[in-house]
Amino acid sequence: MDRRRFIHVTAISPVIASALQSGLLPWSSEQAYAGETFTDPESAGELYRLQGEYLGVVEGWNGTWGAQVIATSDKTFEVHMLQGGLPGDGFKSREPTRICKAELGQGGVAKGKHEQFSVSFNGTTMTVSDDAGNKVGSLTKILRESKTLGMEPPKGASVLFDGANADQFEGGKIVDSKYLGVGCKSTERFQSHRLHLEFQTPFQPSDSGQGRGNSGVYIQGRYELQVLDSFGLLGENNECGGIYQIANPRLNMCYPPLSWQTYDIVFKAAKFDNDGKKTKNARVTIHHNGVLIHDDLELPRGTPGGVSDEVPEPGPLYLQDHSNPVRFRNIWVVTNESALEGKVGQDGKPGEKKSGLGAEISVEATLK
Numbered sequence: 001m002d003r004r005r006f007i008h009v010t011a012i013s014p015v016i017a018s019a020l021q022s023g024l025l026p027w028s029s030e031q032a033y034a035g036e037t038f039t040d041p042e043s044a045g046e047l048y049r050l051q052g053e054y055l056g057v058v059e060g061w062n063g064t065w066g067a068q069v070i071a072t073s074d075k076t077f078e079v080h081m082l083q084g085g086l087p088g089d090g091f092k093s094r095e096p097t098r099i100c101k102a103e104l105g106q107g108g109v110a111k112g113k114h115e116q117f118s119v120s121f122n123g124t125t126m127t128v129s130d131d132a133g134n135k136v137g138s139l140t141k142i143l144r145e146s147k148t149l150g151m152e153p154p155k156g157a158s159v160l161f162d163g164a165n166a167d168q169f170e171g172g173k174i175v176d177s178k179y180l181g182v183g184c185k186s187t188e189r190f191q192s193h194r195l196h197l198e199f200q201t202p203f204q205p206s207d208s209g210q211g212r213g214n215s216g217v218y219i220q221g222r223y224e225l226q227v228l229d230s231f232g233l234l235g236e237n238n239e240c241g242g243i244y245q246i247a248n249p250r251l252n253m254c255y256p257p258l259s260w261q262t263y264d265i266v267f268k269a270a271k272f273d274n275d276g277k278k279t280k281n282a283r284v285t286i287h288h289n290g291v292l293i294h295d296d297l298e299l300p301r302g303t304p305g306g307v308s309d310e311v312p313e314p315g316p317l318y319l320q321d322h323s324n325p326v327r328f329r330n331i332w333v334v335t336n337e338s339a340l341e342g343k344v345g346q347d348g349k350p351g352e353k354k355s356g357l358g359a360e361i362s363v364e365a366t367l368k
Contacts, residue, residue, distance in 0.1 A: 040258075046108055049108070050104065056138050074205060078099065079121075182321040198261065199260070201228070212229040225241070227240060250293045
C-alpha cells in the first residue's frame with residue numbers, strides 16, 4: 001500500500017436526502033441523463049453517505065479487498081469488489097473482480113446480493129457474506145487523499161488561481177466564494193511547462209457517463225485531459241485521466257465525486273520549423289492523484305473543442321464548460337526547466353505540501 005492518506009470513516013451523521021430523480025440507470029460511459037446535482041457533501045443526502053470506497057480483509061476470499069460503491073439512481077448502487085485493494089493501492093486489474101447491485105433499504109443500510117456473495121453497507125462499514133449468508137469479511141469506508149493535494153507553488157511559479165480572484169483567466173468566475181468555475185482560459189500563454197491543479201466533480205447520482213461531472217483541462221488550449229466523474233468506470237480516453245480520442249489512462253485513478261483530486265502535468269510543446277511546419281510532436285507526463293497515468297506520452301495531434309489548432313505560438317490553459325459545475329483550485333505553472341526535474345514534494349523541491357503529507361512523484365521528463 002502506498003503513502004496516500006487513508007481516513008477511516010468512523011462516524012458520519014445521516015443527512016436528509018434531497019429529492020432525486022428515480023430510475024435504475026445503466027452504468028456506462030456513453031449515456032447521460034438530467035438529474036439533480038450536488039456540490040456540497042453536507043446536502044448530498046443518504047446516498048452520498050453510503051457511496052465511495054471501502055477497504056479491508058475478506059478472509060473467505062484470501063486477503064485484502066477493496067470496494068467501490070457507485071450511486072446509480074436515487075436508491076440504487078453498483079458495488080465493485082476489487083481483489084488486492086483499490087486502484088493505485090493493490091488492485092491490479094482494469095475490470096472489477098466481482099460486481100453486484102445493491103439498493104438502499106430501511107435504517108440507512110444498503111444491501112446487495114450476487115449468486116456467490118452478498119454485501120451490506122451503512123456508510124461506515126461493509127459486511128461481505130457467502131452464498132449461505134455466513135460473514136466472510138468486513139471492509140471500512142475510507143477517504144483517500146492525493147499525495148499532492150495542497151502542494152505549494154515553488155519559487156518562480158506563475159500562480160494562476162489561489163482563491164483570491166479570477167483575474168488570471170479570461171471569463172474566469174469565482175464560485176462558492178473561493179473556487180474557480182469552468183469556461184475560462186488563462187491570460188498567460190505557455191510553451192513547455194509543468195502544471196499543478198486541483199478539481200472537484202459534483203455528485204450526480206441520477207446521471208451517468210458524459211453527463212456526470214464533465215469538464216476538460218486543455219493543455220496549451222489544444223490537448224484535452226478529460227475531467228469526468230468516472231469513479232468506478234474502466235478508464236477510457238473520454239473519462240477522467242484520458243487524453244480525449246488519443247489515449248486511455250494506465251489505470252482509472254478517479255476518486256468518488258466531491259473528493260478534491262489533483263493533476264500534475266509535465267508538458268513538452270511541439271516543435272516547428274521557420275515555416276510553421278511541425279517537426280516534433282508534443283509529449284506529456286501526467287500523475288492523477290499522485291499516480292502515474294501517462295508516461296512521456298506522444299500527442300500526435302490536437303483534440304476537438306480546444307481554442308486553437310497546433311501552431312508554433314504558446315497557448316493558454318483552458319478549462320472547458322460542459323454544463324456541469326466542476327470546480328478548480330490551487331492552479332500554478334512552472335516554466336523554469338531547472339524546476340521541472342527531480343522529485344516533487346517531500347524534500348520541498350520544487351513544491352511543498354500545505355498538509356505536510358509525504359509525496360514522491362518523479363517528474364524526470366525534461367522539457368528539452
